[in-house]
Amino acid sequence: MTDATLGEKENVLPPPAEVEDVELYHAKSWLTHYVFSQDAKYIAIQYAGTAIGIGLVALVMSWVIRLQLAFPGAIPFIDASRYYQAVTMHGMIMVVYMLTAIFLGGFGNYLIPLMVGARDMVFPYVNMLSYWVYLLATLVLVASFFVPGGPTGAGWTLYPPQAIMSGTPGNDYGIILMLASLILFIVGFTMGGLNYVVTVLQGRTRGMTLMRMPLTVWGIFAAAVMALLAFPGLFVACVMLLLDRTLGTSFFMPSIVEGGEHLKYNGGSPILFQHLFWFFGHPEVYIVALPAFGIVSDLISTHARKNIFGYRMMVWAIVAIGVLSMVVWGHHMYVSGMNPLFGFFFAVTTLAIALPTAIKVYNWVLTLWRADIHFTTPMLFALGFIVTFVNGGITGLYLGNVIVDVPLSATMFVVAHFHMVMGVAPVLVIFGAIYHWYPKITGRMLDETLGKIHFWITFLGAYAIFFPMHYLGLVGVPRRFYELGETAFVPHSAAALNIFITVAALIVGAAQAIFFFNVFWSLRHGKPSGSNPWRATSLEWQTPETPPGHGNWGKELPIVYRWAYAYSVPGAPEDYLPQNAPPLKGEHSP
Amino acid sequence: MFFILIASIALWWLARQGVLRSSFAEEGEIADFPGAELLPRPPAAKVGLGVFLAVAGCLFSLLCAAFFMRMDAPDWQAPPIPGILWFNTAVLIASSLALDLARRAADRRETDDVKSWLLVGGGCALLFLLGQLWAWRELAAQGLYASSNPANAFFYLLTGIHALHLVGGLAALARTARAAWSGHGGADLAAGVELCAIYWHFLLFVWLLLFAMLAGWADNFGVICRRLLS
Numbered sequence: 132m133t134d135a136t137l138g139e140k141e142n143v144l145p146p147p148a149e150v151e152d153v154e155l156y157h158a159k160s161w162l163t164h165y166v167f168s169q170d171a172k173y174i175a176i177q178y179a180g181t182a183i184g185i186g187l188v189a190l191v192m193s194w195v196i197r198l199q200l201a202f203p204g205a206i207p208f209i210d211a212s213r214y215y216q217a218v219t220m221h222g223m224i225m226v227v228y229m230l231t232a233i234f235l236g237g238f239g240n241y242l243i244p245l246m247v248g249a250r251d252m253v254f255p256y257v258n259m260l261s262y263w264v265y266l267l268a269t270l271v272l273v274a275s276f277f278v279p280g281g282p283t284g285a286g287w288t289l290y291p292p293q294a295i296m297s298g299t300p301g302n303d304y305g306i307i308l309m310l311a312s313l314i315l316f317i318v319g320f321t322m323g324g325l326n327y328v329v330t331v332l333q334g335r336t337r338g339m340t341l342m343r344m345p346l347t348v349w350g351i352f353a354a355a356v357m358a359l360l361a362f363p364g365l366f367v368a369c370v371m372l373l374l375d376r377t378l379g380t381s382f383f384m385p386s387i388v389e390g391g392e393h394l395k396y397n398g399g400s401p402i403l404f405q406h407l408f409w410f411f412g413h414p415e416v417y418i419v420a421l422p423a424f425g426i427v428s429d430l431i432s433t434h435a436r437k438n439i440f441g442y443r444m445m446v447w448a449i450v451a452i453g454v455l456s457m458v459v460w461g462h463h464m465y466v467s468g469m470n471p472l473f474g475f476f477f478a479v480t481t482l483a484i485a486l487p488t489a490i491k492v493y494n495w496v497l498t499l500w501r502a503d504i505h506f507t508t509p510m511l512f513a514l515g516f517i518v519t520f521v522n523g524g525i526t527g528l529y530l531g532n533v534i535v536d537v538p539l540s541a542t543m544f545v546v547a548h549f550h551m552v553m554g555v556a557p558v559l560v561i562f563g564a565i566y567h568w569y570p571k572i573t574g575r576m577l578d579e580t581l582g583k584i585h586f587w588i589t590f591l592g593a594y595a596i597f598f599p600m601h602y603l604g605l606v607g608v609p610r611r612f613y614e615l616g617e618t619a620f621v622p623h624s625a626a627a628l629n630i631f632i633t634v635a636a637l638i639v640g641a642a643q644a645i646f647f648f649n650v651f652w653s654l655r656h657g658k659p660s661g662s663n664p665w666r667a668t669s670l671e672w673q674t675p676e677t678p679p680g681h682g683n684w685g686k687e688l689p690i691v692y693r694w695a696y697a698y699s700v701p702g703a704p705e706d707y708l709p710q711n712a713p714p715l716k717g718e719h720s721p
Numbered sequence: 722m723f724f725i726l727i728a729s730i731a732l733w734w735l736a737r738q739g740v741l742r743s744s745f746a747e748e749g750e751i752a753d754f755p756g757a758e759l760l761p762r763p764p765a766a767k768v769g770l771g772v773f774l775a776v777a778g779c780l781f782s783l784l785c786a787a788f789f790m791r792m793d794a795p796d797w798q799a800p801p802i803p804g805i806l807w808f809n810t811a812v813l814i815a816s817s818l819a820l821d822l823a824r825r826a827a828d829r830r831e832t833d834d835v836k837s838w839l840l841v842g843g844g845c846a847l848l849f850l851l852g853q854l855w856a857w858r859e860l861a862a863q864g865l866y867a868s869s870n871p872a873n874a875f876f877y878l879l880t881g882i883h884a885l886h887l888v889g890g891l892a893a894l895a896r897t898a899r900a901a902w903s904g905h906g907g908a909d910l911a912a913g914v915e916l917c918a919i920y921w922h923f924l925l926f927v928w929l930l931l932f933a934m935l936a937g938w939a940d941n942f943g944v945i946c947r948r949l950l951s
Contacts, residue, residue, distance in 0.1 A: 253765040253769065254765075254766075254769060321773075321776055324776075325769050325772050325773055325776075328772050329765055329768050329769045329772060332768055333765040333768055334765070359772065359775065359776045359779075360775070360776070360779050362776075363776060363779045363780035363783055364783055366780060367780065367783045367784055367787060370878070370882075371787070371878070374867065374874065374878065378867050378868055378874075379867075379868035380867050380868050380871065380874035381796075381868075381871050381874070382787070382791065382871065382874060382875075395868065397796055397871075398794045398795065398796040398797075398871065399791075399794075399871065400790065400791060400794065403787055403790050403791060406790075407783065407787065410783070
């Protein structure tokens with residue numbers, strides 16, 4: 132039966148239910164309703180709030196780093212130990228506790244059930260538990276700021292042997308709390324990840340086939356699968372490093388002399404840690420990037436009123452990126468003295484990732500081609516993402532080659548590269564997504580003028596920070612250094628450039644206050660949005676209530692008749708057709 | 722030079738995932754039209770368990786890869802295998818068998834049989850855990866602590882993580898047993914018992930592999946991998 136024949140019948144019979152309507156958990160008290168909530172939407176807001184909160188701590192850390200780099204020694208508080216602690220905590224918090232948590236825990240929880248037409252996640256209780264374990268992990272992490280010796284300063288990669296040897300700041304308590312916190316995070320994430328994957332596989336409403344899901348769901352789904360397979364690598368590494376630190380085992384610790392004294396460790400392999408760490412570490416980049424890819428596809432399609440170009444190709448590109456990214460971890464270890472053959476292997480897989488990624492970029496651009504582009508705030512952020520991602524991706528092509536990477540590996544060029552590609556780019560998407568879905572979450576619009584001011588300061592400011600950093604790397608400014616001092620090869624102008632970058636970083640950081648003001652002010656005073664302010668097609672905009680009530684869909688689950696990209700459909704009453712609108716006569720939608 | 726070992730394990734996992742993914746995508750193609758009949762979906766809990774087993778499998782694969790990589794270091798001295806491990810293995814096999822029988826009984830809705838087999842299965846699993854503790858004590862009594870040799874450390878780590886998984890399984894088994902005793906028979910009980918049985922078979926499989934590895938029978942496998950790579 133095709134859509135056309137369906138449309139000719141007067142009364143279209145809904146297809147048989149694929150999902151039985153399950154009995155929802157109903158909260159009995161204020162506490163279970165708002166605090167220990169099992170509703171994915173509340174859990175999403177809890178996740179996002181915690182992630183943004185801890186992200187602000189990491190933002191302050193980045194100021195500490197930048198102040199030291201621009202004005203070495205000018206602020207007595209920032210000594211070498213505190214500098215390394217700031218570098219470590221900034222990296223770890225931003226990558227794991229902020230980006231991973233907000234994309235999967237925040238957007239995943241909010242959007243998956245709504246977008247696939249489910250009432251909630253399939254295991255709501257486990258979902259709640261996931262958040263509370265994540266919160267505990269965050270608190271353990273924060274606690275490490277207040278123990279004697281402070282948090283660990285081993286760098287976010289926590290490489291042994293230095294991570295647990297004296298001389299590294301926080302080597303007594305900080306590192307133990309860091310590892311314990313990561314182990315907790317992984318346990319909590321696994322609970323959440325099971326939910327995201329199984330809900331996508333099992334919870335879809337009638338007619339919502341996998342190839343009709345919005346790309347946001349595809350991105351989050353693929354990222355969740357990857358995270359479930361990659362996080363065990365970090366888990367194993369953390370457990371073994373913790374045993375090395377506490378029980379004195381020698382998994383990673385080689386026999387080593389410290390202060391003239393032979394330590395008890397013997398024959399461990401630090402390289403083994405690097406393999407395990409980067410087996411997690413590289414997929415992590417795409418765990419952050421894939422949800423961003425998905426969300427951007429939906430933002431562009433909606434705000435350009437045009438179907439996404441090459442939907443099927445986009446899905447396969449997501450899958451291909453996911454698969455490839457599991458076999459490229461060695462490119463983080465080119466300078467670890469690996470066999471050149473393996474360097475070659477990893478260089479090939481690394482460069483091969485450029486193919487599916489390029490497909491995605493071309494398809495975004497082709498979606499914009501001759502589209503009815505509305506320069507709303509979410510759209511500006513989505514466009515900003517494409518530009519930034521291309522910039523960061525191109526420097527990735529340089530660094531993916533062994534011979535280019537070896538001289539650049541220890542310089543600011545690498546810092547600039549990964550901040551562009553997995554720092555600025557995903558953060559722009561987070562902002563765009565918040566501007567886009569805020570009306571659904573609260574029922575009110577965010578202020579557009581403030582949003583645009585926020586966008587331009589953030590976007591231009593980020594470029595002011597990270598573009599010059601590429602240049603600093605090329606002239607040889609090393610990363611990880613507390614203070615440059617006098618060097619023969621670094622020109623004095625590098626110091627002036629460092630001051631410029633720091634000023635830009637302070638401004639961009641402070642400008643985020645505009646965003647927070649907007650979010651809190653609009654909660655009360657924003658323009659009421661109605662249920663579908665962007666005239667979007669995907670299911671979350673078709674809920675009977677805004678914000679969606681418990682159970683999302685009122686009495687009946689929606690029935691899906693088409694994909695999520697039916698914009699500017701010829702012959703349709705409006706320029707878009709929601710996924711659950713009954714089929715038109717003669718309609719041919721995928 | 723051994724990380725290709727990890728790579729191959731990763732690839733194997735990816736192949737599995739890839740197969741899964743493409744079959745789902747094909748489902749999407751077939752079911753392009755609304756109303757097209759789809760195959761009935763397996764229950765969510767079963768899929769959830771499947772995904773969890775993939776995660777746990779990945780965890781153990783990585784541990785094994787680390788084991789083989791570390792084994793090559795010159796200071797490696799495999800500890801003698803405590804004799805009680807043979808007994809433990811037999812007990813775990815018995816536990817797995819008992820839960821399988823419980824599953825069959827639950828399919829036939831014979832709640833009394835389910836109860837007794839669950840008891841036997843749970844009891845055997847507890848016995849296994851006690852036996853593992855005994856093995857630890859035996860090693861410690863010989864002065865083989867985790868810090869004295871990496872091989873010992875791996876022994877404690879692998880058995881410890883496996884035991885923790887079994888403890889988690891026992892918690893789930895306790896919940897299922899409570900359902901059996903409070904008289905909630907029928908399909909729900911059968912589903913719960915089936916999940917426990919699957920999990921137990923998985924842990925038994927992992928244990929047999931770990932046992933072979935710890936006992937040194939898989940050393941040749943490590944050697945072959947190294948030969949292939951060098």
